[in-house]
Amino acid sequence: MSAPIDHGGGVTAAAAAFGGRPQDWLDLSTGINPCPVALPEIPTSAWHRLPDSYLVDAARRAARDYYGSGDTLPLPVPGTQSVIQLLPRLLRQGSPFAMTDDKIAMADDRVAVTDDRVAVTDDRIAVLSPTYGEYARAFASAGFAVDAVDDIAAVGGQHRLAVVVNPNNPDGRIWPAEALAALHDRLKSTNGLLVVDEAFGDTDPALSLAARAQELPNLIIFRSFGKFFGLAGLRLGFAIARQDILACFEDWLGPWAVSGPALSLAASLLRSDMAVIRRCLDDRSAALQAALGTAGLRIKGGTTLFTLVADRRASDIYTHLCRHHILVRKFDYAPDWLRFGLTPDPAADNRLGAALQGFER
Template identity: 30%
Template sequence: MVTQPVVHGGRVHQVAKAFRRSVDSFMDFSASINPLGPPASVLRAMQQAIPACGHYPDPSAEGLRKRLAKEHGISSDSIALGNGSSELIRNLPLALSLRHGYVAAPTFMEYEESLYLAGARCTHVLANSGEQYAPPMEELSLLVDAICFSSQKAACKDGESHTAVFVCNPNSPTGRVVTARSLRTLYRKIEEAGLWMVVDEAFIDFCPSYSLIKEISTARRLLILRSFTKFYGMPGIRLGYLVGAPETVARIRRLLPPWSVSHFAQVAGVAAVGDVRYRQRSVKFMRQERPRFIRQLRAVSGLRVIPTSANFVMVELPSTCVTAGLVARLARQGILVRDCQTFSGMTQPALRLAIRHPRDNNRVIHALKKALREGWD
């Protein structure tokens, strides 16, 4: 199947080039990155790692995998590292020999893209605007029940399922979250049906109690994705990881290119995981600024704010709005936002706004108020 290129946020370099302005002249609300920036400990570790750039990085990234294993109380053999979690997502359908994926949507488009690139089918199980995009857990559960009692169950008795269910938790772009209990219930059904379950926890550090990572030691068909990009504010370093059963992780690692994770990324990861104070500061900041930002957004006439547990907020616009025009108007003012109508299954005009520092958040609020009052071309 031929698909259109996936659109992502964070396209500040392309926009800056188009407007002939510097990257630093834009406030980027389109990429949901921790506004505190990368930890100082990470920058120091990378500086100290410069002399090692004359050598190849450790291809197994043993030091970082052991540090992550200690952090999560799992085996280091249960961890695969990638050049961002997107690299791992691209390899999952091939590693698992997937023929079909059920994706809780609207969501991160790389799950869909990776399935299509592997020649697999993708079926979206949609949340809807009327329920404020609450994750479609009941629909997924009924779907798995149907599979469990179908001929597919017999086909999976050899342990080689070719179907996976993808859930992003908290979800992007909606910000909605699923409780760990609900996910465990769904996973038990998925395991019984002989399927795979992939949970992307790229934003889970902002609400860690919802994570399923402690289940990995006993859940043989569960795979969890994590990212250093969002919470640790280091998208340019490119570092993500996947956890799962060791035999499954070994299959995924064999598909990754040699030296996929640079030496700088490895030392940055070790430093980031060990920076407890940074984690505490980041969670505290988000717990304070997120409700303030949401209150201000709710006061803007014409906006409908979707509840969020992440470091971004999705807002629906009046149905007559053309989001591309609003996005362009804001870009001319040096404000980049994410147009959510590029996500599969999104039927209402909406924007996703990263939660930044209060001064920046106040500015985007003012710009939205003015745009919705005056209109735009």
């Protein structure tokens, strides 16, 4: 098994290293709405009873209408990380795309060994990179050969599955829907799958492929719930795909995978006024951009929910901010990058601005 990936959100560890109470730190290391929405009333029964099918159905219908997935009912999952880890199993045994035991036996003379993992070289995975690291980790840990590619043109017939995060994390790169649809068709011609992760897609719904789920049968879409609504601790996401693929996910996740309160909140909040949330995020994003610009930092990319900065002094800036109990995201594969999440209010804007202004250049 490969080593765990260092994600954002490690404020407890940062406080242990640099002092202060974790709750007093300004955590800008994640791409989560810093102004969580007001919670609607949750029926007592949602807490008291196991989540019955009517709660699941209500959440699925609300997600269908919100994401615009037509006849496809999105499947609620306990965070999209849970289904990312099921993707290797989907290829190996759970769908028409399966790598059967017979095929594995036939490929015995075509294997490559990397560390303690065995990869069948005829069953490669393409991940548009750099991006969220858990995709490559999940496939590599399951024994697949993973190709980190920088353009969808590099995805070929040797790839059993391709992953595109759109908009991308951490640089905000965007692929037009038509380009992704063409990639789907190219993969479909060799019986391959396309996974499009739209975790940061709520702020720009026009980018989503959800409305085309019916016409793109080899497509799987993952949507995050907690990032846009500021409720990451709820651990809720949705998968959009054809029914046999969703049935595999549902079976492997087991009964009651998503809690009743989470389903109840989804059914309510997915039918709420998104314009209010988007205006708030636009304001917060503009404030962050202003603070970074005033500090003379070069913005490399990002989305409404985060901004990526490129600077040769990134490591020193990171340490300097930690000493001021402000946590941002650094990257081992790009030592000149820092990702800044949104600040929650003007007081936090001022706190970040003052810390950046105090950095010795």
